[in-house]
Amino acid sequence: xxxxxxxxxxxxxxxxxxxxxxxxxxxxxxxxxxxxxxxxxxxxxxxxxxxxxxxxxxxxxxxxxxxxxxxxxxxxxxxxxxxxxxxxxxxxxxxxxxxxxxxxxxxxxxxxxxxxxxxxxxxxxxxxxxxxxxxxxxxxxxxxxxxxxxxxxxxxxxxxxxxxxxxxxxxxxxxxxxxxxxxxxxxxxxxxxxxxxxxxxxxxxxxxxxxxxxxxxxxxxxxxxxxxxxxxxxxxxxxxxxxxxxxxxxxxxxxx
Amino acid sequence: xxxxxxxxxxxxxxxxxxxxxxxxxxxxxxxxxxxxxxxxxxxxxxxxxxxxxxxxxxxxxxxxxxxxxxxxxxxxxxxxxxxxxxxxxxxxxxxxxxxxxxxxxxxxxxxxxxxxxxxxxxxxxxxxxxxxxxxxxxxxxxxxxxxxxxxxxxxxxxxxxxxxxxxxxxxxxxxxxxxxxxxxxxxxxxxxxxxxxxxxxxxxxxxxxxxxxxxxxxxxxxxxxxxxxxxxxxxxxxxxxxxxxxxxxxxxxxxxxxxxxxxxxxxxxxxxxxxxxxxxxxxxxxxxxxxxxxxxxxxxxxxxxxx
Numbered sequence: 001x002x003x004x005x006x007x008x009x010x011x012x013x014x015x016x017x018x019x020x021x022x023x024x025x026x027x028x029x030x031x032x033x034x035x036x037x038x039x040x041x042x043x044x045x046x047x048x049x050x051x052x053x054x055x056x057x058x059x060x061x062x063x064x065x066x067x068x069x070x071x072x073x074x075x076x077x078x079x080x081x082x083x084x085x086x087x088x089x090x091x092x093x094x095x096x097x098x099x100x101x102x103x104x105x106x107x108x109x110x111x112x113x114x115x116x117x118x119x120x121x122x123x124x125x126x127x128x129x130x131x132x133x134x135x136x137x138x139x140x141x142x143x144x145x146x147x148x149x150x151x152x153x154x155x156x157x158x159x160x161x162x163x164x165x166x167x168x169x170x171x172x173x174x175x176x177x178x179x180x181x182x183x184x185x186x187x188x189x190x191x192x193x194x195x196x197x198x199x200x201x202x203x204x205x206x207x208x209x210x211x212x213x214x215x216x217x218x219x220x221x222x223x224x225x226x227x228x229x230x231x232x233x234x235x236x237x238x239x240x241x242x243x244x245x246x247x248x249x250x251x252x253x254x255x256x
Numbered sequence: 257x258x259x260x261x262x263x264x265x266x267x268x269x270x271x272x273x274x275x276x277x278x279x280x281x282x283x284x285x286x287x288x289x290x291x292x293x294x295x296x297x298x299x300x301x302x303x304x305x306x307x308x309x310x311x312x313x314x315x316x317x318x319x320x321x322x323x324x325x326x327x328x329x330x331x332x333x334x335x336x337x338x339x340x341x342x343x344x345x346x347x348x349x350x351x352x353x354x355x356x357x358x359x360x361x362x363x364x365x366x367x368x369x370x371x372x373x374x375x376x377x378x379x380x381x382x383x384x385x386x387x388x389x390x391x392x393x394x395x396x397x398x399x400x401x402x403x404x405x406x407x408x409x410x411x412x413x414x415x416x417x418x419x420x421x422x423x424x425x426x427x428x429x430x431x432x433x434x435x436x437x438x439x440x441x442x443x444x445x446x447x448x449x450x451x452x453x454x455x456x457x458x459x460x461x462x463x464x465x466x467x468x469x470x471x472x473x474x475x476x477x478x479x480x481x482x483x484x485x486x487x488x489x490x491x492x493x494x495x496x497x498x499x500x501x502x503x504x505x506x507x508x509x510x511x512x513x514x515x516x517x518x519x520x521x522x523x524x525x526x527x528x529x530x531x532x533x534x535x536x537x538x539x540x541x542x543x544x545x546x547x548x549x550x551x552x553x554x555x556x557x558x559x560x561x562x563x
Contacts, residue, residue, distance in 0.1 A: 005436025097343030
């Protein structure tokens with residue numbers, strides 16, 4: 001075998017860190033380039049924040065409306081990226097053979113999932129910065145323990161990722177697209193994001209309070225609005241969704 | 257070197273529900289270019305995808321570069337390039353972007369710009385994958401299969417739906433890969449593709465290999481060839497036949513058009529022309545029709561390949 005030809009074999013995987021970084025960068029680029037994804041992750045959350053903070057549409061209780069809304073919009077931002085956006089993108093990657101092709105590359109599957117998570121986290125950082133900047137401009141005065149906020153955001157991300165991947169890995173791409181958007185809309189209304197849960201009948205409240213979006217927005221609100229300590233109840237609900245979602249996704253996810 | 261198998265499949269069985277896609281298939285592919293030829297639904301893609309580690313055999317064993325494609329996938333994947341039949345690219349990605357990405361997953365990739373140039377992907381510009389033409393998508397998939405400088409590439413119907421020019425370009429690349437020591441396994445239902453490119457052809461039908469060999473061996477083996485010539489009408493065909501070996505047949509298919517069927521070799525040709533010389537006949541438009549893989553396939557299976 002001569003080593004002179006253009007195509008002479010010289011196989012080998014790139015270092016893991018380089019593969020994962022490259023994958024995460026590409027996934028993030030694809031997400032930021034996609035108009036529908038931007039609508040979901042950037043435009044809708046910021047519009048809702050501005051609209052509901054400045055126009056008195058729903059009764060958000062005493063105090064500045066933005067103090068009620070900002071934590072809910074942060075929760076919505078997490079859901080839009082980790083659940084809706086990730087489910088739709090991954091569903092179509094599965095449909096178009098992207099997951100299949102990458103599975104034949106040197107990047108291991110867990111490396112691909114790590115890269116997806118990194119990409120979600122990078123997007124969320126951008127969202128949090130944007131939402132916080134707008135909220136602060138609207139007079140938001142956040143309180144509480146930043147560590148508790150971080151823990152809620154991370155656990156919320158994990159819970160929504162598990163559910164998003166479960167959907168993407170089991171349903172058809174078109175079904176995922178429809179269902180993820182529908183769930184986004186329903187949870188936006190019924191998950192304490194912009195409409196306080198106590199506007200709903202008591203019976204509904206106890207069920208709605210167990211949703212991951214309610215736990216996330218409620219926990220964030222407890223900390224950021226009221227300066228509470230660790231919201232253990234909400235963290236517990238998110239932990240249960242995380243374990244259940246990731247376990248089900250791990251078991252039922254189909255790569256093609 | 258030529259004797260060391262790159263792919264070894266033994267008694268492979270793969271079922272989907274009640275349908276048996278691969279039914280006890282044996283295949284040994286050595287270094288060089290191996291074409292897996294067969295009609296749609298014969299089990300080509302299932303066989304190749306089992307070699308790529310996508311499917312677990314229901315029974316039988318598969319070794320690629322000596323490794324188990326499922327259990328030793330991590331060691332095997334960097335050494336193998338894969339071209340899927342379709343897709344495999346983010347719908348919003350540009351061709352060069354995706355190719356550069358795949359290159360980044362490998363330790364010593366090819367020069368991406370040179371490969372883009374070589375496969376004429378430069379014209380894709382900033383167009384998203386979903387808006388590329390079918391031919392451009394195929395060439396990108398091919399580029400992605402070779403950019404990591406693999407020892408072995410699997411090409412699943414690499415020229416399906418390509419225009420003749422793009423087909424030639426793909427064939428040229430396969431020849432260059434071979435010349436540089438890369439082994440290629442390609443599936444195809446184009447006979448001419450197998451004849452042009454392959455050192456070795458495995459014909460698959462209904463989930464089994466029904467014949468394997470070089471294109472020349474397959475075309476020679478068993479199949480009879482045809483010699484045609486024109487001359488004055490009404491020649492004594494029975495007399496001609498007496499001069500020919502026993503297993504030949506001869507006939508006047510139309511006035512002045514003669515056909516000899518049998519094992520056509522230089523000796524037979526000499527016998528026919530000297531018989532003509534003895535009888536004062538000038539044979540015109542002499543032609544020898546070699547059997548093609550298409551004829552071989554038809555004889556073996558009784559089916560048209562592109563049914």
